[in-house]
Amino acid sequence: MNNPQYRQRAIQAREELTDDYFILWIWDEAWGAAVRPGQFFEIRALASLEDAQVAGHIPKLFKPISIYDNQGGRIGFMIKNVGKGTNALSKLRAGDMLELLGPAGNGFPVYRGKHALLISGGIGYPPMWYLQKELINHNQVYWMHGGATQGDTFPCDEIFTEDGSIGKKGRVCDGLKENIAKYDIDIVYSCGPLPMLAAATAITQELAIEHYASLEAYMACGIGVCYGCVIPVGSALNWDYLRVCKEGPVFKAEEVRWELI
Amino acid sequence: MGTHLSEIFSQSLTAREQLKTKLGVLELNTPLTVASGTFDLENLEFFDPSCLGAFVCKTITKEPQKGNPQPRLYETEAGLLNSIGLQNPGLDLFIAEKLPKYREVLEMPLIVSFSGSSIDEFAEILMRLEACSGISGYEVNISCPNVENEGIAFGISEEIVYKLVQRLSSMTERELCIKLSPNVTDIAAIAQAAEAAGASSIALINTLYGMAIDYQTGVSRIKKGIAGYSGIGIKPTALALTYKTAQAVKIPILAMGGIYSWQDALEFIWAGASAIAIGTANFVNPLSAFEIIMGLGEYLLARNLKLQDIKGGVTI
Numbered sequence: 001m002n003n004p005q006y007r008q009r010a011i012q013a014r015e016e017l018t019d020d021y022f023i024l025w026i027w028d029e030a031w032g033a034a035v036r037p038g039q040f041f042e043i044r045a046l047a048s049l050e051d052a053q054v055a056g057h058i059p060k061l062f063k064p065i066s067i068y069d070n071q072g073g074r075i076g077f078m079i080k081n082v083g084k085g086t087n088a089l090s091k092l093r094a095g096d097m098l099e100l101l102g103p104a105g106n107g108f109p110v111y112r113g114k115h116a117l118l119i120s121g122g123i124g125y126p127p128m129w130y131l132q133k134e135l136i137n138h139n140q141v142y143w144m145h146g147g148a149t150q151g152d153t154f155p156c157d158e159i160f161t162e163d164g165s166i167g168k169k170g171r172v173c174d175g176l177k178e179n180i181a182k183y184d185i186d187i188v189y190s191c192g193p194l195p196m197l198a199a200a201t202a203i204t205q206e207l208a209i210e211h212y213a214s215l216e217a218y219m220a221c222g223i224g225v226c227y228g229c230v231i232p233v234g235s236a237l238n239w240d241y242l243r244v245c246k247e248g249p250v251f252k253a254e255e256v257r258w259e260l261i
Numbered sequence: 262m263g264t265h266l267s268e269i270f271s272q273s274l275t276a277r278e279q280l281k282t283k284l285g286v287l288e289l290n291t292p293l294t295v296a297s298g299t300f301d302l303e304n305l306e307f308f309d310p311s312c313l314g315a316f317v318c319k320t321i322t323k324e325p326q327k328g329n330p331q332p333r334l335y336e337t338e339a340g341l342l343n344s345i346g347l348q349n350p351g352l353d354l355f356i357a358e359k360l361p362k363y364r365e366v367l368e369m370p371l372i373v374s375f376s377g378s379s380i381d382e383f384a385e386i387l388m389r390l391e392a393c394s395g396i397s398g399y400e401v402n403i404s405c406p407n408v409e410n411e412g413i414a415f416g417i418s419e420e421i422v423y424k425l426v427q428r429l430s431s432m433t434e435r436e437l438c439i440k441l442s443p444n445v446t447d448i449a450a451i452a453q454a455a456e457a458a459g460a461s462s463i464a465l466i467n468t469l470y471g472m473a474i475d476y477q478t479g480v481s482r483i484k485k486g487i488a489g490y491s492g493i494g495i496k497p498t499a500l501a502l503t504y505k506t507a508q509a510v511k512i513p514i515l516a517m518g519g520i521y522s523w524q525d526a527l528e529f530i531w532a533g534a535s536a537i538a539i540g541t542a543n544f545v546n547p548l549s550a551f552e553i554i555m556g557l558g559e560y561l562l563a564r565n566l567k568l569q570d571i572k573g574g575v576t577i
Contacts, residue, residue, distance in 0.1 A: 003302075003303045003306045004306070005306060006306070006548065047546075058339055058493050059521070059545045060336060060545070061336050061341070061544055061545060101547060217331075218334045218335070220334050220336075220341060220343070220544040221299070221543070223303040223304070224301070225298075225300060225301040225303055225319075225543075226298065226299060226334075226345070226544065227298075227319075227328060227333070227345050227348045228343060229333075229334070230328065230333070230348070231331065240327065241327060241328050241348060260330070261331065
């Protein structure tokens with residue numbers, strides 16, 4: 001895999017979704033040809049970094065954002081405004097500049113002829129949109145998505161909300177076992193909060209179903225240098241801290257030592 | 262890729278000369294290096310590698326280190342907390358896999374950062390590295406606990422630093438740079454001990470102590486509690502310690518701590534640094550090395566100065 005590249009790109013369009021969610025679109029044909037579902041970029045609003053003293057403000061780290069969509073180089077980042085970094089991104093409009101480092105990490109493995117189940121929670125939705133596009137022509141795909149409330153849900157096959165405001169009331173993993181049997185699933189892809197991923201892994205392990213989970217982590221460099229974003233991966237007796245940004249963000253779910261995170 | 266330096270400076274052939282500096286036994290093409298653990302070959306994608314006068318690798322230890330549990334990082338109001346725990350593959354894998362890659366790719370001097378838990382272990386690592394080609398110097402990380410001294414960090418005791426550096430300096434002709442911790446009572450005295458024992462340069466500062474707590478839940482932002490604090494917030498401290506140490510020793514100083522811009526870099530040179538390293542700035546701005554060297558070059562050219570002319574020239 002090639003190393004991540006640094007580029008500055010204008011935001012082509014900004015799309016509003018529900019309250020806290022929005023999409024920023026950029027255009028980069030070379031990256032469009034290179035990226036794969038599950039990969040991410042480190043992104044940030046362009047800052048006057050060459051001159052921190054004169055600019056008079058303190059530059060902050062990039063934020064890792066997974067690829068939501070890639071239409072032959074029209075690349076979308078679906079973002080939830082959750083903190084300082086994403087709040088700065090939420091203020092951007094079409095024409096504003098982004099700084100990007102990427103594509104980073106390894107994506108999901110994409111097969112043919114499988115019965116795939118996608119399970120996502122909250123802001124775990126975006127990489128699944130790109131993944132299902134790549135899977136849909138050669139696989140049967142069933143997609144479950146869960147959120148706290150209606151504002152956290154987006155188009156898919158089956159919706160769960162914790163408050164019952166739309167879809168089934170409950171957590172998305174509540175329906176996992178049943179759907180694996182119902183749709184004769186032989187591969188699961190997941191992305192979402194850690195407890196959701198751990199719960200999904202417990203079920204796929206019990207049923208011996210192949211399962212790839214995409215993890216989120218606090219990052220500094222995003223390119224494999226600083227070892228800040230690691231998670232324990234391996235067997236219960238022999239594991240190592242692997243980098244979410246480099247060896248991940250997608251891992252074989254049964255190899256992640258969820259009990260140690 | 263950034264523009265090639267030779268193009269930028271094509272109008273003046275003297276630009277390169279003005280940026281040259283010496284770090285102990287090493288002649289550096291530019292005064293700019295990188296702080297251990299913040300920069301690797303991946304970063305060389307972002308700009309012309311000839312911006313760097315030397316390359317400092319992530320600290321290696323004799324045995325592989327698993328590192329600390331998560332969370333290891335937290336970005337504060339002004340700078341970064343880290344608690345990596347020296348995660349590294351160990352000396353054997355470094356020599357077998359990492360070093361050949363460095364030899365193949367790097368055109369600038371390679372400075373290997375290493376650490377140990379006893380003087381014997383430091384010496385053993387140095388002996389192994391001495392047998393390897395492609396290494397120009399060492400940065401000795403002494404901010405780690407000493408098993409022979411109740412786990413207290415090597416770097417806080419003048420006597421231990423003297424003993425350690427004396428042992429190591431007798432073993433090598435390569436650059437021997439001792440990296441000092443700021444978490445001591447008198448950094449200048451430690452630097453003097455290193456100098457007296459044969460160190461050829463001093464690197465400072467390693468991270469300060471730092472901590473952050475989620476005020477709502479009371480939970481530490483870093484799993485191990487106390488972390489290393491780096492970045493823009495530590496610049497005034499790093500500058501003061503550079504100045505203080507430069508007054509106390511004759512060997513060159515490789516200064517670091519919150520250098521984000523070329524103006525920051527100049528401040529450290531005025532304070533007495535012969536070379537500077539960028540660390541956290543590599544995360545905040547992947548082009549910082551390029552921008553700093555461009556800014557320094559332009560500043561010196563416009564005034565027809567060399568680095569040597571301003572080194573240590575601060576007016577108090």
